Amino acid sequence: xxxxxxxxxxxxxxxxxxxxxxxxxxxxxxxxxxxxxxxxxxxxxxxxxxxxxxxxxxxxxxxxxxxxxxxxxxxxxxxxxxxxxxxxxxxxxxxxxxxxxxxxxxxxxxxxxxxxxxxxxxxxxxxxxxxxxxxxxxxxxxxxxxxxxxxxxxxxxxxxxxxxxxxxxxxxxxxxxxxxxxxxxxxxxxxxxxxxxxxxxxxxxxxxxxxxxxxxxxxxxxxxxxxxxxxxxxxxxxxxxxxxxxxxxxxxxxxxxxxxxxxxxxxxxxxxxxxxxxxxxxxxxxxxxxxxxxxxxxxxxxxxxxxxxxxxxxxxxxxxxxxxxxxxxxxxxxxxxxxxxxxxxxxxxxxxxxxxxx
Amino acid sequence: xxxxxxxxxxxxxxxxxxxxxxxxxxxxxxxxxxxxxxxxxxxxxxxxxxxxxxxxxxxxxxxxxxxxxxxxxxxxxxxxxxxxxxxxxxxxxxxxxxxxxxxxxxxxxxxxxxxxxxxxxxxxxxxxxxxxxxxxxxxxxxxxxxxxxxxxxxxxxxxxxxxxxxxxxxxxxxxxxxxxxxxxxxxxxxxxxxxxxxxxxxxxxxxxxxxxxxxxxxxxxxxxxxxxxxxxxxxxxxxxxxxxxxxxxxxxxxxxxxxxxxxxxxxxxxxxxxxxxxxxxxxxxxxxxxxxxxxxxxxxxxxxxxxxxxxxxxxxxxxxxxxxxxxxxxxxxxxxxxxxxxxxxxxxxxxxxxxxxx
Numbered sequence: 087x088x089x090x091x092x093x094x095x096x097x098x099x100x101x102x103x104x105x106x107x108x109x110x111x112x113x114x115x116x117x118x119x120x121x122x123x124x125x126x127x128x129x130x131x132x133x134x135x136x137x138x139x140x141x142x143x144x145x146x147x148x149x150x151x152x153x154x155x156x157x158x159x160x161x162x163x164x165x166x167x168x169x170x171x172x173x174x175x176x177x178x179x180x181x182x183x184x185x186x187x188x189x190x191x192x193x194x195x196x197x198x199x200x201x202x203x204x205x206x207x208x209x210x211x212x213x214x215x216x217x218x219x220x221x222x223x224x225x226x227x228x229x230x231x232x233x234x235x236x237x238x239x240x241x242x243x244x245x246x247x248x249x250x251x252x253x254x255x256x257x258x259x260x261x262x263x264x265x266x267x268x269x270x271x272x273x274x275x276x277x278x279x280x281x282x283x284x285x286x287x288x289x290x291x292x293x294x295x296x297x298x299x300x301x302x303x304x305x306x307x308x309x310x311x312x313x314x315x316x317x318x319x320x321x322x323x324x325x326x327x328x329x330x331x332x333x334x335x336x337x338x339x340x341x342x343x344x345x346x347x348x349x350x351x352x353x354x355x356x357x358x359x360x361x362x363x364x365x366x367x368x369x370x371x372x373x374x375x376x377x378x379x380x381x382x383x384x385x386x387x388x389x390x391x392x393x394x395x396x397x398x399x400x401x402x403x404x405x406x407x408x409x410x411x412x413x414x415x416x417x418x419x420x421x422x423x424x425x426x427x428x429x430x431x432x433x434x435x436x437x438x439x440x441x442x443x444x
Numbered sequence: 445x446x447x448x449x450x451x452x453x454x455x456x457x458x459x460x461x462x463x464x465x466x467x468x469x470x471x472x473x474x475x476x477x478x479x480x481x482x483x484x485x486x487x488x489x490x491x492x493x494x495x496x497x498x499x500x501x502x503x504x505x506x507x508x509x510x511x512x513x514x515x516x517x518x519x520x521x522x523x524x525x526x527x528x529x530x531x532x533x534x535x536x537x538x539x540x541x542x543x544x545x546x547x548x549x550x551x552x553x554x555x556x557x558x559x560x561x562x563x564x565x566x567x568x569x570x571x572x573x574x575x576x577x578x579x580x581x582x583x584x585x586x587x588x589x590x591x592x593x594x595x596x597x598x599x600x601x602x603x604x605x606x607x608x609x610x611x612x613x614x615x616x617x618x619x620x621x622x623x624x625x626x627x628x629x630x631x632x633x634x635x636x637x638x639x640x641x642x643x644x645x646x647x648x649x650x651x652x653x654x655x656x657x658x659x660x661x662x663x664x665x666x667x668x669x670x671x672x673x674x675x676x677x678x679x680x681x682x683x684x685x686x687x688x689x690x691x692x693x694x695x696x697x698x699x700x701x702x703x704x705x706x707x708x709x710x711x712x713x714x715x716x717x718x719x720x721x722x723x724x725x726x727x728x729x730x731x732x733x734x735x736x737x738x739x740x741x742x743x744x745x746x747x748x749x750x751x752x753x754x755x756x757x758x759x760x761x762x763x764x765x766x767x768x769x770x771x772x773x774x775x776x777x778x779x780x781x782x783x784x785x786x787x788x789x790x791x792x793x794x795x796x797x798x799x800x801x802x
Contacts (some may be wrong), residue, residue, distance in 0.1 A: 100761070238562055353692055383796075386790050396775070399801055401460070401789045404779035405615035407768075417754070431759045432744050437742075443757055 087213060088186045089129045090139045090177030093122045093195035094164050097202070098444070099359050099425070102416035103395065106444050111196040112149055115378075116366065123153055124194040128202055129191065132209065135159050139180055140195075141173045149408055159185070165321055168282065168328045175294050175305050182287035189216035190290075192283045192333075200353025208350035211247045212284035220344030221293070221337070223255065225277025227351045231267035234358060236260055236279040236334070237407075238347050239362040245346060255345040258334055267344060274298045277347060280354055283333065293343060298336050304328045307361045347360060353388040360409050360425040364391040379410075416443055445571060446495045446544045447487045448535030451480045451508070451553035452522050454501060456790045456802070457717050457783070460774035461753065464802050469554040470507055472716060474724065475737075476694045480553040481511055486560055487549065488569065493517050497538055498553075499531045518542070523679055527680045528639065528685045529694040533652050540645035541670045547574035548648075551693075553557055556724060558711025566708035568675045570642035578702030579643040579651070579695070581613070583635025589625035592716060592784075594618055594637040594692065596705050602714050603704060613703040618691055635705060638712055642689065651701060656694050662686045718767050718783035722749040740768075774801055 093111045097104060100378065104110045111122045117126045126138055136158040142150050144163040154161070163182060164173070174192050181190050191209050199205045205369040207225075212222035225238045240253035262270060294302040304324045311320040328334075338345060354364050361389035367377045376387050380394030387405040396412035409422040420428070435443050451469045455462060463466045470482040476482045484496055493786060494516040499565040501510050502521040512519070520538060532550050539548050545763070549567050557574045559561045570580035583596045598611035616637065620628060628634035652660040661680045669678040672680075687694075713724050734745050738752030752758040754770035768782040777785070793801050 161478075203789045222752075279463065376503065376625075383789065383792055385792065394775075396728060398772070399774040399798070400777070401793075403785055403789060404782040405766075405777060406779075408763075410775075410777050412770075412775055414756070416757040416759060417752075417775065419758070419760045419763060420770050421764075421767065424744075424762040426744075427761055431761060434741055434743065437757075440757070 087132050087136045087188065088139065088181045088184070088190040089126075089133045090141060090174065090181065091122060091125055091188055091195045092170060092173050092192060093125075093142045093146075094098050094167055094173055095194075095196065095270075096167060097141060097196070098364075099428055101428050101432060102305070102418050102443070103393065103411055105415060107145065109196075110144075110148065110357070112146065112153070114351050115196075115363060116198050120153055121197075121357075122150070125193060125195045126154075126159070128199060128205065129193070129209070132191070132206060137186075139177050139184075141177055143167060163321075167330070168325060170333040171294070171298060171331045172301060172304075172328045172331050173323070174283065174290060175298075175301055175336045176289040176308070178285075178290040179305050179309060179420070180312060182291070186287060188237070189213040189222075189284050189286050192285075194356075196357065198353075198357045199354045201351070204268065204350060204352040205354075208348045209249050209282075209284060211252065212346075212348045213252050213290055215245070215252055215285045215346050215348070216247050216286060216289070218344075218345050219286070219289055219323050221283060221289060221341060222252070222346045223284075223338070224282040224350045225253075225347040227349055228258045228276065229233065229273045230277050231264060231271045232278065233261055233264055233267050234362075235356070236266075237262065237270050237276045238279045238409075239276050239345055247348070250348070252346045252348045255338070255347050258339050259407065266371060277349060278354070279334065280350075280356070281334070283338075293337050293341050298329065298331065301328050301331075303337075307352045325402055360391055360411070360420075360428075363424055363430075364409075364422060367391075390423065402431045445490050445546060446497065446548040447491045448486075448497045448499060448532065448539065448540070448548055448550045449480060449483055449530050449553045450526055450528060451498055451500045451504075452531055453554065454525060455554070457786055459492045459715075460801070461651075461751065461769055463773060465503065466507070467504075467558070468715070470504065470511070472524060473645050473721060474556050476686045478511055479555075479715075480508070483553045483555070484517070485550060486514075486557060486563065487551070487567070490549070490564060495544075497535050497684075499535055500775050501525060507734075508583075518766075520679055521676075523683050524782075525688070526683060527688045528683045528691040529652070529656060530659060530662075530683070530686045532641070532648060532691050533659055534666070536643075536645040536648040537663050537667060538618075538670060540649070547571040547580075547642050547756075549645050550643075552639050552714075555638065556711075556713045556715045559709070562708060562710040563712075565608070566706050566710065567640075567642060570704075570706045571608065572606050573603070573610055573646060573704050573706070574642045574647070577644070577647055577700060578704050579641060579756050580610070580704045580706060581648060581696070582638055582640040582643075582708045583611075583678065583705040584628045584634050584638050584712045585707055589622060590636065591619055592720070593627050595620065595625075595628050595634045595712065595786055596637045598705050599662075605706070608706070610704045610706045613705050615714060616697050630668075635707060637692065638693070638710070638714070641696075645719050647701065648695075651695050651699050654697050656689065657689060659689075659716060660782050718769070718778075719780055722754075722767075722780060725749075737741070740766045745754075747780065783797065 098120040138159040237259040241256040378392040392410040496517040595617040599614040669675040736750040748766040
C-alpha cells in the first residue's frame, strides 16, 4: 500500500524549538525521534520504503535526505506551500505514475499516535472501503470537548467493514466553541478530524478535476515531467499558480462521491502546541505535574513544562504553569496556557526583521 | 582620608549572573559599571587612589588587577573569607602601616547609593566625629518597613556635627518581622544598618584587642610582614585560624567606647536580591512594570525582570512577577518574589557536584 506523508508544513507553534529551517515534523518533539521518521515507521508493516512518498518543502530537502539516507523512499519537494489539496493531488499523481492502482493513505507527518495497532487497523478498514471509489477519513473518537480541532459528523447508517464499521460522513464542522464541543462529545455523532484520508489516486484526481479544475490542470501539466530532469523546473513554474486550499474545504465538504468515516481510538494528538505536548507527556510528569527534559533543575514548581535544549542548565524556582524552552537560537519563557499566542512573538520578530530567529 | 573597600564576599544571591569566580561586587548589576569600581569612584573626591585599600578574596586577584590596572590602589587578598571583623581589622592594620592616623571609612563594595553628595556629607560628618576616638556608623533613614535589613536604634541625645547631627547608638537590632519593622519605621528612632563604619585604626585595633583577642593576636602576627615578600605566606598561615565574626556582632554590639550613628538619606540599597534590584530599577520599568536588559522581547508581561546576558534572544509571553536571567553559564527562571530562595538552587547544585555552576 502506498502512503503519502505530508511533511510540507512550516508551523511556528513550537518556536523556538521549531524554526522555519527546522519545523516540528523534523524535530523529536515527543521523544520518539523526528516526527516524520516516526510517521514512516508507524506504517512500516503496511508499506515498503519504495511505497512511501514524502511531500516536503524544498528548503527541507537536505534535512530529509539526511534523515532517510540509504532508504528508497520517494521525496517530492514543493517550491512553495500550497496547502493540503495540492499536496494530496501531487502525491496521488506521483503514486499513480509509480503504478499504484489501489488505495493510498494520506498522512500528516507531525501527529502523535499512542496505539499503533488501533491506527493500522483503522487504515486497513479505510483502505478496504476506499477500493470501491469513495474517500475515507479516519474519525478520532473524542475524549474531551476540545475546541482546537475540527469535527466530522457521521450520518446514521452504519457500513460494516473487516472486523469493524464505518459511517457515511454527514458534515465537516469547524473548530467549535466550548459549549458546542461539549454537545458534540456528548451526542456521540462527532469525531475529531485528524486530516487523515484514504482513497485511490483515480478518485482523488477525478474529484479534483470536478471541484478544483485549476489545481487539476496544474497537476496535468506536471504529469509529463515526473521522474525526469525537468520536473524541478516544471514544478517551480506550476506550483506558485495553484490555488492554496485545504483538502477538507476544497474536496471533502463539496464532494458528491461516497465519503465515509472510520472511527478510530488510537490515542491521537495533533501535538499542536506546547500546552498539548505537556498533556501528552502526562506519564512523564513529576509529582508537581511538571515535565522537564535536558539539563534542568526544578524547585517548588507546578504544572510547568521545561525543555532544556540550549546546552546549559535551566534552573526553575517557584514557577506555576510556566513554559521554558531554551535552545541555542533563542529562549522562550511563557504562560504555558498561552502557548497558542506564540504567533505574537513570531509577528514581532518579523517586524524587527530577526529573520534568523524565524 | 583612607577608605577600606570590603570586596571579599562571595554572595550567591545574584546567581547565575554572579558565580563564585565572579561575585556581585565585580558585576555591573546596577548599570554603573562593576560595583567595586563604582564604590571607589564614589569616594574619589575623598581619597586618592593610594588611600584606597581593597580587601578581596584571593581568587579574585586577577579580576581586581584587571579592573584597577594602572591605578595605585592597595589590594589585600584574603586566602579565605573570615567575615567583616577580620576584614576591617586587616584594613585598619594596613592603613596604619601606611601611616594613616586619621579616621578611615570602611565601605562594603557591593551597595548602591543614588545620592553621592548626601553620602559623602555623612561620611565627612562621621569622620569628624571619629577623630575623637569613637566608632561611627551611617544610619540609613528607612523609607519602608524592610524586613531584610538589620536596624540601628539611636539614643535620645543629639550630637551636633558640621552642618548636621548624630546620635549615640542605643542598640543594634536583627532583621525584624513585618510588624516590628513597621513600628521601627513609625517611631523614627531606627535606622537601617548599612554596615558602613568610620573610625581610626587605633580605635579599631584597640577595640579588637579588648573584644576579639584571638583576631587581634592574628593581626599582630601579620603586622611585621606587611608589604614584604613573606606577607602572602603569613596571611595564609594566620587567616584560617581567625574567628569568623561580623564587625557588628563582634565589636559594635559589645563595645564600651562611644559609638555614634550619623543619619543619612542617600538612596541606599544593599542590592541584596534580584527582587530589590528590580525595585531599584523602577525608573527604567516599562508601562507593565517590567525591567528588561539585553536582547529581549516581552509581550503581555507584568512586573517581571528579564536579564538577557547569554548572547541570544529571550522572548517572554504572558509572564507575571517572573524573573528570567540568561547567562552563558546557566538560565534561571523564578518567581521574582522568591529570589531569596535562590540558595535552594545553590544547595542542590552543590549536592549534584555542579562545581562549575557555583
